[in-house]
Amino acid sequence: MKKIFKEHPLSGEQLIKTFEDYIPEISLKNKSLAIFTIGPVQSFISAAKKTKEYWAGSYLLSYLIWQALKHIMEESKEGENSIIYPYLKNQPLYKDLRNEEITLPTLPNRFLAILENNEAEQLLEECKKMVENKLLDIAINLFNISKEDKIYKQLEELLEIYWVLLPLEKSKKTEIERYRSLTGMEPANDISHYSLVTSIIEELMGARKNIREFNYIEEKGVKCYICGERTGFEPGIMNIEDEKKICGVCGLKRKFSDYLKTEFGIEIHYPSVIDIATADYKEELVSSLDKDELNQLLNYMDKEFGNQDYQMPELVNGLVGDVKSKSPEEKKVLKIKGTYFDIEGNELKESIKVKKLLKKINKKYNLKLNKxxxxxxxxxxxxxxxxxxxxxxxxxxxxxxxxxxxxxxxxxxxxxxxxxxxxxxxxxxxxxxxxxxxxxxxxxxxxxxxxxxxxxxxxxxxxxxxxxxxxxxxxxxxxxxxxxxxxxxxxxxxxxxxxxxxxxxxxxxxxxxxxxxxxxxxxxxxxxxxxxxxxxxxxxxxxxxxxxxxxxxxxxxxxxxxxxxxxxxxxxxxxxxxxxxxxxxxxxxxxxxxxxxxxxxxxxxxxxxxxxxxxxxxxxxxxxxxxxxxxxxxxxxxxxxxxxxxxxxxxxxxxxxxxxxxxxxxxxxxxxxxxx
Ligand SMILES: [Zn+2]
CATH class of the missing domain: 3.30.70.270 (Reverse transcriptase/Diguanylate cyclase domain)
Structure with a gap:
């Protein structure tokens, strides 16, 4: 087996033969290569105060491109075989919408497809509409707003969706000419026809993005405290509990998990950074303390904070090891929010007794909280x-x-x-x-x-x-x-x-x-x-x-x-x-x-x-x-x-x-x- 792949990276007929089950037959007759992208990416994702918003931004883009991919799969002549990138089979969204796995964004913000010449343009325009509409649907669903609302308008202006189409049947000579005029450079001598077309289409996409239409309207009023870009609104109108003003886009990210819950019945428990930082400390606590000590700790926490406010609603997958083998006390300790272990932090400011106990435990077992x-x-x-x-x-x-x-x-x-x-x-x-x-x-x-x-x-x-x-x-x-x-x-x-x-x-x-x-x-x-x-x-x-x-x-x-x-x-x-x-x-x-x-x-x-x-x-x-x-x-x-x-x-x-x-x-x- 090993010998066959001697020439890999991705080389030789043998490799294709071995993996041919995955490769559809792709005929290029009467076809065009299409590239479709959704933006903005970085500014949209990184405007986040909380880990959950950060995740939601990523997820939303993945979820939106899925709307376009699904449309191509369902409506194009070759169906899913027309999509060259990304590879779709096994994608969580492809497999099962009600699967817990779908909470991980795994789709990029772009796709490449080979489409029939006579259907391509219409399909891509439809994809664009589907993505735009999906975003607005989510907003209407979450905020109960109308098209006249300012929040709606902000979301309407958010997306930058571009597509470019290039027929695959032009002669190589024509493509070389086109490459020259686009880049001012000579293509490599041995470049394949297909590579040439993909290079050209990437160039065209780059050029397309540079002339993006700016419907930029200078927004008045106090800016959103998360992105600092758009006008912020009273968070209450989006059912958000916060003290500062938030724009429709950041509001949508904050509330996005509610949408997944009503739409698919999926609860999102995204850990905060301190819960990630303290995960190893909590495990050490659980393995060091005996049952009485664990109960004492829980007792102190109960007395101090009551109502189990100090606990995460759910143990987050991946953050702690084998949960099943843990006792009820151990599970409860593992679920304590990370901030409740920080002796210098705000949560424990007034809680002298809890602090004292934690200090004692840390000393006895030589433990140190990692912040x-x-x-x-x-x-x-x-x-x-x-x-x-x-x-x-x-x-x-x-x-x-x-x-x-x-x-x-x-x-x-x-x-x-x-x-x-x-x-x-x-x-x-x-x-x-x-x-x-x-x-x-x-x-x-x-x-x-x-x-x-x-x-x-x-x-x-x-x-x-x-x-x-x-x-x-x-x-x-x-x-x-x-x-x-x-x-x-x-x-x-x-x-x-x-x-x-x-x-x-x-x-x-x-x-x-x-x-x-x-x-x-x-x-x-x-x-x-x-x-x-x-x-x-x-x-x-x-x-x-x-x-x-x-x-x-x-x-x-x-x-x-x-x-x-x-x-x-x-x-x-x-x-x-x-x-x-x-x-x-x-x-x-x-x-x-x-x-x-x-x-x-x-x-x-x-x-x-x-x-x-x-x-x-x-x-x-x-x-x-x-x-x-x-x-x-x-x-x-x-x-x-x-x-x-x-x-x-x-x-x-x-x-x-x-x-x-x-x-x-x-x-x-x-x-x-x-x-x-
Ligand atoms: Zn904002």
């Missing part, structure tokens, strides 16, 4: 190059291959991403998972495992259920199934923001996105760009740190598995003192200007080894210390690749590579120590 969480943004690298054929062997791009690319992306987002982020013991929550894009909240305890698996599974770098960058044929084998991925030529860049739960969410979103851009701009020698991750840490004190690294360097050593995780482990077990960072920084100032090389490398290792501590009774065995020193040295050697492979950013600026490395160490310490 920080991570938000991650992942984006596939060079996705345009896949479709244009640049990433494929022999540039043999065809609609069939395009279909397989879509299929690989859907495999990834549906079969792996949810499990990696929300699976057993992962304590994360997805905001969005569609194709090469992932947005998720993650508890810091599992952050690095989640990052690494998201990266490894994307390119099928998995062997025996373990991420392995040195082995890949692009097929992941699970439970007797061969699951196609894009293969080892594919990569992702990721931006991560680690923030305190009180940090305003829109700020965290902005930072995570900025980090993703930083990872994309990261270049090392040999002009190797992207394929990296960047972490931004915003401390509650306002201090920030940033670090960027490749997932692996030339030797293929896994930076996270071989470098970060062993070090983190030593920090968590309190074998390395944080004073290492200060010493290192001081020393680096003295060594300013020293190039990366043996002297510097050895010095860093020497400093770290000196900071290894062992317990007194272990002190007797010198071997213990030696063993730990050896482990430290091994993981540092892997991490030193980060500054030895000096990086710069796209505009040719070279940042301080040593400080980038030290920042990463600081971030690792911060996570290991659970905050300041």
């Amino acid at each position: 920080y969480y991570a938000l991650l943004y992942m984006d596939g690298d060079d996705m345009g190059k896949w479709v244009s054929g640049e990433k494929l062997k022999h540039r043999e791009m065809t609609p069939e291959f395009h279909y397989l690319i879509s299929k690989s992306l859907t495999n990834y987002s549906l079969k792996f991403v949810k499990r990696i982020v929300e699976g057993k013991g992962r304590r994360g929550k997805l905001v969005y998972s569609g194709g090469d894009d992932v947005v998720a909240f993650v508890n810091l305890k599992n952050l690095f495992e989640v990052l690494r698996e998201l990266r490894g599974y994307f390119s099928g770098n998995v062997f025996d259920n373990q991420v392995n960058y040195k082995a890949s044929d692009g097929i992941i084998r699970e439970k007797g199934e061969d699951i196609l991925t894009l293969g080892s030529k594919a990569s992702v860049s990721m931006g991560i923001c680690i923030a305190h739960y009180k940090e305003p969410l829109h700020f965290v979103i902005k930072n995570a996105r900025a980090m993703e851009k930083k990872a994309k701009k990261h270049i090392i020698s040999g002009n190797r760009k992207k394929n990296a991750f960047a972490i931004g840490l915003i401390k509650h004190s306002g201090e920030t740190r940033e670090a960027v690294s490749k997932w692996f360097y030339d030797d293929g050593e896994d930076i996270i598995e071989k470098g970060i995780k062993p070090l983190l482990n030593l920090i968590q077990k309190e074998h390395i003192s944080q004073s290492f960072i200060y010493t290192l920084k001081n020393e680096m100032e003295l060594l300013e200007g020293l190039e990366a090389g043996d002297i510097l490398d050895d010095e860093i290792i020497r400093l770290m080894k000196r900071k290894i501590t062992v317990d007194e009774d272990e002190e007797k065995e010198d071997s213990k210390r030696k063993k730990l020193q050896k482990q430290t040295e091994a993981s540092l050697k892997v991490l030193q690749q980060i500054y030895k492979n000096r990086y710069w950013i796209e505009d040719n600026k070279e940042p301080n590579n040593i400080y980038n490395f030290i920042n990463l160490l600081e971030i690792i310490f911060f996570i290991g120590k659970r905050g300041e």
Whole structure:
């Protein structure tokens, strides 16, 4: 089996043959290629004060594009086979509308389809109408408003929907001419006809978006406090409990879960950031405290807050491990809202007794509440190059291959991403998972495992259920199934923001996105760009740190598995003192200007080894210390690749590579120590 895919990424007749069940017969006679997009995306999604609004923005776009896809499936001559991207089968919305799975947005904000020439234009116009009407229907349904209402008008003006159509039967010569006149460039010599058409249609779409019609009317009055863009209204008229004014668009996002409830009977319980941050602490509480202690804690909470106001309505899937095996007390403790554990927080301000008890428990069991969480943004690298054929062997791009690319992306987002982020013991929550894009909240305890698996599974770098960058044929084998991925030529860049739960969410979103851009701009020698991750840490004190690294360097050593995780482990077990960072920084100032090389490398290792501590009774065995020193040295050697492979950013600026490395160490310490 393995041999067949030797030529993968997505190459060769063998591959198509193996997966032919997934590929419809696509004839191009009398057909046009269509591209359809819904916007705005970023401004719409990231205007959010709460995690649930953030999720709702993502979900709404996914839900709206589904209306268009469904229309194509039902009304076009070739039905669902005409849709080239995204791959539809297995999509939760496709499978079953009343399934709990549908609460995860998995559809991108665009689709590509091959449609009959004589039906295409009408279908696309209908799709546009269906999407627009759906949004307004939701608003009417939720707010009981009429077309004359200002809220209605705001929603009417929200969407930017564009489509472009290109006949597939023009000669290649004609297409080359068109490509030249559009881009002012020559297409690559060996580009396939289909790639040429997809490149042209993307160009046309880009141009179309640039001349968007602006019906912009300057709105008067107080602005909405969430988006700051549109006029805000009294929240009461939208049945929203809030003190500040909110616009119709942000109001719709806030109330969207009510719509899902009435329409599909689905309850949405989206955890807040503190519930994500504290998930591991709660589990430690449950496993440390005995039954009497658990009851005492619940008792105190009951007395102080009554009516179980301190509990989440539901245990959120993924946030805690095996719920079934838990006792009633344990379940109740796991359901306590994260804010009720924050001794310095507002909820416990007046609750002296609860605070005292928590302090006692923390001391007795050596527990520490983590108030920080991570938000991650992942984006596939060079996705345009896949479709244009640049990433494929022999540039043999065809609609069939395009279909397989879509299929690989859907495999990834549906079969792996949810499990990696929300699976057993992962304590994360997805905001969005569609194709090469992932947005998720993650508890810091599992952050690095989640990052690494998201990266490894994307390119099928998995062997025996373990991420392995040195082995890949692009097929992941699970439970007797061969699951196609894009293969080892594919990569992702990721931006991560680690923030305190009180940090305003829109700020965290902005930072995570900025980090993703930083990872994309990261270049090392040999002009190797992207394929990296960047972490931004915003401390509650306002201090920030940033670090960027490749997932692996030339030797293929896994930076996270071989470098970060062993070090983190030593920090968590309190074998390395944080004073290492200060010493290192001081020393680096003295060594300013020293190039990366043996002297510097050895010095860093020497400093770290000196900071290894062992317990007194272990002190007797010198071997213990030696063993730990050896482990430290091994993981540092892997991490030193980060500054030895000096990086710069796209505009040719070279940042301080040593400080980038030290920042990463600081971030690792911060996570290991659970905050300041
Ligand atoms: Zn707003």
